[in-house]
Amino acid sequence: xxxxxxxxxxxxxxxxxxxxxxxxxxxxxxxxxxxxxxxxxxxxxxxxxxxxxxxxxxxxxxxxxxxxxxxxxxxxxxxxxxxxxxxxxxxxxxxxxxxxxxxxxxxxxxxxxxxxxxxxxxxxxxxxxxxxxxxxxx
Amino acid sequence: xxxxxxxxxxxxxxxxxxxxxxxxxxxxxxxxxxxxxxxxxxxxxxxxxxxxxxxxxxxxxxxxxxxxxxxxxxxxxxxxxxxxxxxxxxxxxxxxxxxxxxxxxxxxxxxxxxxxxxxxxxxxxxxxxxxxxxxxxx
DNA sequence: TTGTAATTGCAAGTAATTTGCGTTTGTGAT
DNA sequence: ATCACAAACGCAAATTACTTGCAATTACAA
Numbered sequence: 392x393x394x395x396x397x398x399x400x401x402x403x404x405x406x407x408x409x410x411x412x413x414x415x416x417x418x419x420x421x422x423x424x425x426x427x428x429x430x431x432x433x434x435x436x437x438x439x440x441x442x443x444x445x446x447x448x449x450x451x452x453x454x455x456x457x458x459x460x461x462x463x464x465x466x467x468x469x470x471x472x473x474x475x476x477x478x479x480x481x482x483x484x485x486x487x488x489x490x491x492x493x494x495x496x497x498x499x500x501x502x503x504x505x506x507x508x509x510x511x512x513x514x515x516x517x518x519x520x521x522x523x524x525x526x527x528x529x
Numbered sequence: 530x531x532x533x534x535x536x537x538x539x540x541x542x543x544x545x546x547x548x549x550x551x552x553x554x555x556x557x558x559x560x561x562x563x564x565x566x567x568x569x570x571x572x573x574x575x576x577x578x579x580x581x582x583x584x585x586x587x588x589x590x591x592x593x594x595x596x597x598x599x600x601x602x603x604x605x606x607x608x609x610x611x612x613x614x615x616x617x618x619x620x621x622x623x624x625x626x627x628x629x630x631x632x633x634x635x636x637x638x639x640x641x642x643x644x645x646x647x648x649x650x651x652x653x654x655x656x657x658x659x660x661x662x663x664x665x666x667x
Numbered sequence: 668t669t670g671t672a673a674t675t676g677c678a679a680g681t682a683a684t685t686t687g688c689g690t691t692t693g694t695g696a697t
Numbered sequence: 698a699t700c701a702c703a704a705a706c707g708c709a710a711a712t713t714a715c716t717t718g719c720a721a722t723t724a725c726a727a
Contacts, residue, residue, distance in 0.1 A: 405704095411706080439706090465683075498630075498632065505630075506628055509617050509658055517652060518649050522646055547674065585674090603714075
C-alpha cells in the first residue's frame with residue numbers, strides 16, 4: 392500500500408491538518424509497527440509537545456485513524472489503523488512482528504459467538520516469546 | 530474446584546504465609562475474574578499496604594501463583610493462575626467472562642509456529658464487546 | 668525461645684498520562 | 698487577501714500507577 396495523503400485523511404475526519412499531526416501520521420506510517428508513546432514523544436519533540444501528542448493520539452484513536460495496542464509494558468503503544476492483525480513480541484528485546492491468519496480470525500469470531508449475552512466487536516491477540524537473536528544470545 | 534489451602538500454596542513456593550498474602554489469595558480466589566490493582570488495594574487496605582501489595586503481586590506472579598492480565602485499561606489486573614483461558618470484556622461496564630476453547634488454543638500454537646525466527650512461550654487474547662445488559666441499556 | 672531472612676510500612680521518588688487555561692493557528696467565509 | 702472562530706497548541710501543575718531505600722517487624726526453622 393502506498394503512503395496515503397495524510398492531510399486528506401485528517402481533514403476527512405474533521406481534523407485540522409497541523410504540522411504535528413502530519414508528522415505523527417508520517418512517523419507511524421513508516422514505522423509500520425506499534426510504537427511506544429515515549430518513543431514517539433522523543434522522535435517528535437521538535438514538532439509536538441508531549442501534552443499535544445497525547446491529545447492527538449486520543450482524538451485520532453477515536454476516529455480510528457490510529458490504534459492503541461497493549462504489549463504488557465509500562466507504556467501504551469500506537470500504530471496506524473490498517474488491516475486487522477496481531478503481534479508476535481519478543482519479551483527480551485521488544486521486537487514486534489505483525490502477523491495475520493484468516494483461519495485464526497474465523498476461529499476467534501466463532502468463539503466470540505459462543506459467549507452468551509455478549510456481542511463481540513473487537514479483540515486483541517498478542518504472542519509473547521523470544522526472537523532468534525535473543526535465544527541465541529541467551 | 531474447591532478452595533486450596535493457601536498457607537500450603539505459599540509455603541510450598543517458599544513464601545511466608547502472612548495475613549496480607551493469605552487475604553490476597555482468598556480475595557482473588559473468590560473473585561474468579563481479573564481484578565484491577567486499585568480495586569484489590571481498596572479491598573485489602575486494612576490488611577495490606579499498597580507498597581506491600583505490589584511487592585506481593587510481583588513475587589506471586591514470578592512463582593506463577595497469580596497472573597497479570599492486560600485489559601486495555603490504565604492499570605494492571607491480576608487473577609489466580611488456574612487453567613489457561615481468555616477473557617470477554619464488556620467495554621462499557623467492564624464485566625469479564627472467562628472463556629476457553631481447545632480448538633482456539635491449537636490454532637494459536639499453529640500460528641505461532643509459522644512466525645519465523647520466533648519461539649512462542651505465551652499469548653494473550655482478549656475479546657472486547659458489549660454484554661447484554663449494556664446493549665439493552667444503550 | 669531465639670536467630671535470621673523474609674516481609675512489612677513509611678517516606679520519598681519516578682514515569683506515564685491528564686487537566687486547566689490562556690495563546691496560537693488552520694480553514695471556511697467574507 | 699483577510700477575518701473570525703473553533704480547533705489545536707504549549708506551558709505549568711496535578712494525578713495515577715507504580716517503584717525504591719531503609720529501618721522495624723514477623724513467620725518459622727532450629
